[in-house]
Amino acid sequence: MPKCTIDGKEIEFSAGENLVKVAKKGGIEIPVFCYHPGLSVVAQCRMCLVEIEKMPKLQTACSTPAADGMIVRTQADSAVKARAATMEFLLLNHPLDCPICDKAGECDLQDNSFGHGSPSMRSTEERRTYVDVDMGPVIQKNMNRCIHCTRCIRFGEEVAGIHEMVAVKRGNNLDITTIDGKQLKTEYAGNYSDICPTGSLTLKDFRFQKRAWMLKKTDTVCEGCSKGCNMEIQQEGNKVYRCVPRENLEINRYWMCDEGRFNYHYTQDPLRITRLKGSAFSPTPHWDEVGMAFKKLANGATVQILIGTDLTLEEMQAIIDFAKTQLPEAKLFHFGTPGVRRTTEDGPLDQILKMKSKTANLNGAELLGLSPLETEIVKAESVVVFRGGRAALPKIDSKNIIGVGVFKESEASGFNMILPSLAFTEKNGTIVNHQGKSQLLKRAVLPVGQCKPLPEILMLVLNAKKREGAGT
Ligand code: SF4
Ligand code: SF4
Ligand code: FES
Structure with missing residues (x-):
């Protein structure tokens, strides 16, 4: 493998890798x-200037491919001074907004200013100000904070496939805006806030909610469709404030869609049922009553068990095992997205990430040998529905309906009993995406109310039935 030397450290690289990437490999x-690994290289901010032996002028590391034997100095006097000058220039018009800016604490401009800027500013001129346009429901714009890196324009053109973001006017009047002040029309708008290296484009949903440094982060996977985009859940005080994409070059690269980004809201919806509920219970229901009530309701001559493809492999397997011993006559089916009953009917919804299956584990359900629900209306004397929260509920015609999982008040009419279980933010488990890749959901927050893990609920029912059988 070829090698170059950066700040005295010999580092191996692959052909075509730029100096920013190679330096990172060596911990520099x-x-x-302006550089972002998921976008084209434009080398226009001049923040990455480095000295390269035998080259007369400083070079931009983002646009310079490493070469065998190359000697690079990031800390050469000339490079350090040039970067400080770039910072001074970029900050000429930047407001002193950090105390009220949502980007503070995770802002590249703040970090680079601290690490590479000069402690004082020579400019005494008035700062430039803009009147901002409304960019739609997702993004809040504040052009006063913009440093004209054009990442947003390139993201629109190269990833989201829209051309609304443009640079108009020139020099000190340069304005990054939308054509004719229109709103952004993309289902991937949240990524603008992730890639903007300043607080110019922030998420309306997250605005003034929490300081970035207070958030605790959990690496997990989006459950919004069968793509399985890698993401991070950010929470504080057991409340999720934000989901952001994590890099996975084989699945979602650096991005995620807005549907997946904001999907977590249903888990914190005040109308989510988080306590035992239903006519089968006493007025103050307790988990002790569940076994008896379950037995009464799930004892019809025909029993159907519906398993959401929004559940994890482990949960599905627990249901299958439970059914084998406790309800051997029952018929089991999986359900999730109307019109996408099997993986062969799944496929891309657009050219970016979104998939037709709106649940994460359709592939997993098939791997466990479950058959899809083929009928529009489920008819049986007893129906037990297991659901993670996203699977679209089928119409059910039955006197005895039990729901186990995540349901909203509006979805529970007709159910005789709801046993609240965990949403994807509250549990660990495996899901298999449309490519057949197994990935882990990780618990970011603790369960709320009376919610319990699904296997634990099945054990409670099982033990209650055993106790009854033993006459205790
Ligand atoms: S709005 Fe943000 S991403 Fe766009 S050019 Fe300005 S600083 Fe860069
Ligand atoms: S494409 Fe699918 S998995 Fe990816 S973020 Fe959107 S909903 Fe989630
Ligand atoms: S010029 Fe290299 S990061 Fe902007």
């Missing part, structure tokens, strides 16, 4: 603004 951070 070269500051950047």
